[in-house]
Amino acid sequence: MSALQTPIAAAQGSHRPRLSLGPITYYWPKEQVNAFYAMVAEAPVDIVYLGETICSKRNQVRHEDWLAIAERLAEHGKEVVLSTLTLLEAESELKRLRAICGQDRFMVEANDMGAVHLLAGRPFAIGPSVNCYNDRTLGVLARQGLKRWALPVELTRETLEQMQRAKPAGVETEVMAYGRLPLAYSARCFTARHKHLPKDDCRDVCMDYPDGLVVNTQDEQQFLVLNGIQTQSAHTLNLLAELPAMRELGVDILRISPQSQQMDQVIELFHQALSNVLDPAEASIRLNALMPVGPCDGYWHGKAGMAATAA
Amino acid sequence: MELVCPAGNLPALKAAVDNGANAVYIGFRDDTNARHFAGLNFAPNKMVEGIRYARGKGVRVFIALNTYPRPDGFGRFEQAVDKAADLGVDALIAADIGVLDYASRTHPTLNLHLSVQGSATNYEALRFYHEHFGIRRAVLPRVLSISQVKHVIDQSPVDIEVFAFGSLCVMVEGRCILSSYATGRSPNTYGACSPASHVEWIETDAGLDTRLGGVLIQRHPKGENVGYPTLCKGTFNTDGQIDHAIEDAVSLNAMELLPEMKAAGVKAVKIEGRQRSPVYVAQVTKIWREALDSFERSPSSFAPKPEWTAALGKVSEGAQTTLGPYHRPWQ
Numbered sequence: 001m002s003a004l005q006t007p008i009a010a011a012q013g014s015h016r017p018r019l020s021l022g023p024i025t026y027y028w029p030k031e032q033v034n035a036f037y038a039m040v041a042e043a044p045v046d047i048v049y050l051g052e053t054i055c056s057k058r059n060q061v062r063h064e065d066w067l068a069i070a071e072r073l074a075e076h077g078k079e080v081v082l083s084t085l086t087l088l089e090a091e092s093e094l095k096r097l098r099a100i101c102g103q104d105r106f107m108v109e110a111n112d113m114g115a116v117h118l119l120a121g122r123p124f125a126i127g128p129s130v131n132c133y134n135d136r137t138l139g140v141l142a143r144q145g146l147k148r149w150a151l152p153v154e155l156t157r158e159t160l161e162q163m164q165r166a167k168p169a170g171v172e173t174e175v176m177a178y179g180r181l182p183l184a185y186s187a188r189c190f191t192a193r194h195k196h197l198p199k200d201d202c203r204d205v206c207m208d209y210p211d212g213l214v215v216n217t218q219d220e221q222q223f224l225v226l227n228g229i230q231t232q233s234a235h236t237l238n239l240l241a242e243l244p245a246m247r248e249l250g251v252d253i254l255r256i257s258p259q260s261q262q263m264d265q266v267i268e269l270f271h272q273a274l275s276n277v278l279d280p281a282e283a284s285i286r287l288n289a290l291m292p293v294g295p296c297d298g299y300w301h302g303k304a305g306m307a308a309t310a311a
Numbered sequence: 312m313e314l315v316c317p318a319g320n321l322p323a324l325k326a327a328v329d330n331g332a333n334a335v336y337i338g339f340r341d342d343t344n345a346r347h348f349a350g351l352n353f354a355p356n357k358m359v360e361g362i363r364y365a366r367g368k369g370v371r372v373f374i375a376l377n378t379y380p381r382p383d384g385f386g387r388f389e390q391a392v393d394k395a396a397d398l399g400v401d402a403l404i405a406a407d408i409g410v411l412d413y414a415s416r417t418h419p420t421l422n423l424h425l426s427v428q429g430s431a432t433n434y435e436a437l438r439f440y441h442e443h444f445g446i447r448r449a450v451l452p453r454v455l456s457i458s459q460v461k462h463v464i465d466q467s468p469v470d471i472e473v474f475a476f477g478s479l480c481v482m483v484e485g486r487c488i489l490s491s492y493a494t495g496r497s498p499n500t501y502g503a504c505s506p507a508s509h510v511e512w513i514e515t516d517a518g519l520d521t522r523l524g525g526v527l528i529q530r531h532p533k534g535e536n537v538g539y540p541t542l543c544k545g546t547f548n549t550d551g552q553i554d555h556a557i558e559d560a561v562s563l564n565a566m567e568l569l570p571e572m573k574a575a576g577v578k579a580v581k582i583e584g585r586q587r588s589p590v591y592v593a594q595v596t597k598i599w600r601e602a603l604d605s606f607e608r609s610p611s612s613f614a615p616k617p618e619w620t621a622a623l624g625k626v627s628e629g630a631q632t633t634l635g636p637y638h639r640p641w642q
Contacts (some may be wrong), residue, residue, distance in 0.1 A: 086486070087432060087454065087483055087486075088432055088433040088435075088436075089432055089433070089454060089455055089456075089459055090459065091462060093433075094433060094435060097435075112430075112432075112433070112436060113429075113430070113431055113435075113436035113439050113440070114431075114432075114433045114434075114435030114436040114439070115435075116436075116439055117435045117436060117438050117439035117442075118435055120439075129486055131379055131406075131407070131408075131430065131485060131486070131499065132408075133379035133380060133381055133407060133409075133499065133500075134379070134380050134381055134382050134385050134407070134409045135382050135409075136385060136408070136409025136410075136412060136413065137407060137408040137409040137412075139409075139412075140408050140409065140412050140443065141408070152499075153488070154488045154491045154492075154497055154499070154500060155381070155500075159381045159382065159383075162381065162382035162383055163382060165382075166382055181488075181492065183487070183488050183489050183492050184482040184483075184486065184487040184488065184489050184543070185482060185483045185486055185487075186454065186481050186482045186483060186557075187453075187454035187455070187483070187636045187641045187642065188481065188558070188636075188640075188641045190556065190557055193640075194549055194550070194552065194556065198639060198640050199640070199641065199642055200639070200642060213549060213550065214549070215547045215548075215549050215556045215557075216547060216548040216549070217526055217527040217528075217547060217548070218527055218530045218546065218547065218548055218553065219527045220548070221526065221527070223526060223547065224489075224547075224556075226549070226556065226557075231482070231489065231557070233492060298495070299491070302495070303495050304491065304492065304493055304494055304495040304524050305488065305491055305492035305493075305495070306492050306493060306524075306526075
């Protein structure tokens with residue numbers, strides 16, 4: 001590693017995006033969640049998104065526990081943002097949503113328009129599952145208090161460029177740069193369905209799959225991942241090699257999405273690239289070795305999301 | 312309850328009107344709507360003719376403008392909104408916040424419906440769209456049980472339309488990008504799911520392979536019925552288990568739930584299928600008209616007639632129907 005740890009050109013390193021860690025999308029036991037955030041507290045990430053965003057039946061870590069984790073991370077100097085459920089169906093879910101949106105200790109990331117409605121008038125962020133495909137939408141949301149938006153993952157570098165030119169003042173741009181892509185949400189739990197269990201008696205089967213359950217094609221291509229009601233890509237998005245472009249476009253924050261293994265190393269590689277200690281292209285190649293399956297980056301380049309152009 | 316039927320062209324619109332639709336929904340011939348298929352949808356002159364035909368028979372016309380423009384495409388959507396307003400349509404069905412904002416500011420009297428692609432599954436979301444854009448109706452994504460639909464309606468500031476029949480999106484609409492993951496084109500960006508341009512059929516010794524964006528989606532043994540390869544209904548290998556990992560090739564048929572829908576306060580039931588033929592539209596509209604009339608005549612004794620169910624089953628994807636989110640295994 002040492003040979004590549006020479007600082008790269010200053011021009012590339014002039015704008016330094018911050019590094020954020022997205023919410024854990026999988027169902028991990030409480031001890032694992034606590035150990036994970038103990039690691040994160042000491043790790044070089046600037047912003048941490050916390051909370052259950054996938055399934056309200058996942059109750060290992062409760063609202064009060066999340067708040068306690070949030071306080072510990074804040075004590076370590078992290079900016080903490082509470083993230084909300086993506087697909088809201090039951091009143092009990094709205095009740096939890098109101099508890100999150102009702103507190104004012106931490107900023108909230110809305111993952112559904114219901115949350116946006118509850119947060120209107122206060123500073124808030126939107127996650128990549130809120131459909132913000134144009135600057136007109138950004139303008140409407142900015143008038144409601146939007147402080148940060150995340151590029152929907154299927155959009156391209158070219159669209160980001162258009163958005164950056166036209167976005168309202170005072171709104172930060174975040175781009176998901178690492179992690180299995182969130183592709184879809186359903187009323188149905190596909191992990192339970194795979195185990196022939198009804199959703200209302202799922203026996204927490206998704207906890208058996210700390211990085212989700214891989215769906216292969218019949219010719220043995222690893223294709224998708226079932227994560228309860230969510231479907232993800234089997235391949236892991238990796239846009240670290242695009243860091244120079246992100247700097248140029250003035251992206252404020254790069255988001256990495258948690259995986260169960262080697263996350264400390266993922267964070268470290270991003271940190272080194274962001275700090276101009278390691279060349280982004282080299283860091284990107286090293287990242288590929290840390291993924292459960294392999295990399296993809298097609299969406300950014302205007303191709304199928306599963307395409308891997310940098311690999 | 313109002314019967315809202317699909318029309319991908321003028322003959323289908325006439326079929327829907329003649330067979331008892333209360334409203335017909337149509338789209339422009341481009342990527343501004345979620346059925347952007349080759350040869351489908353309405354050129355402006357046909358739209359004028361279709362609206363005149365429907366109006367003449369007391370049937371309302373809605374225009375779907377329900378994909379998500381990027382900044383460089385926004386102008387075309389503004390023009391489409393203006394065009395819909397000029398045509399005097401009975402409602403514009405839109406999903407994108409920017410488009411809804413433009414429509415409500417530029418054409419304050421234009422009746423706005425929130426498309427299913429708007430992905431609003433709860434009343435707090437509906438309140439947002441109502442408060443900011445004055446929408447008067449929303450189409451709910453196919454994720455809620457009937458009791459959840461009722462709960463939304465009880466709190467909703469706007470009328471609610473639900474899907475009752477047709478191809479079934481398994482994922483919450485407006486937030487599914489499986490299609491673009493494999494092909495680069497999604498309902499949100501391009502107006503099509505699993506686009507035909509990216510489908511390959513390959514004959515093998517064992518039968519027929521179907522690929523989408525190069526990915527093997529279906530492997531059919533010789534002689535098996537071959538359906539359209541929608542990604543979420545593909546057959547995969549999960550932990551050695553070869554099956555429809557996400558959903559079977561089934562269609563939605565919620566006819567038996569008409570009494571519960573009515574009791575829940577559903578304002579309109581929607582038939583999916585702008586991509587289907589005029590013959591299909593005629594047949595399905597006719598059966599649903601009969602069912603709704605039969606239900607309105609004697610609500611307490613309503614049950615779908617076996618011949619209706621059989622006829623609808625025959626024209627359904629995979630020749631199988633399901634209650635989808637409306638029944639327990641999904642909830």
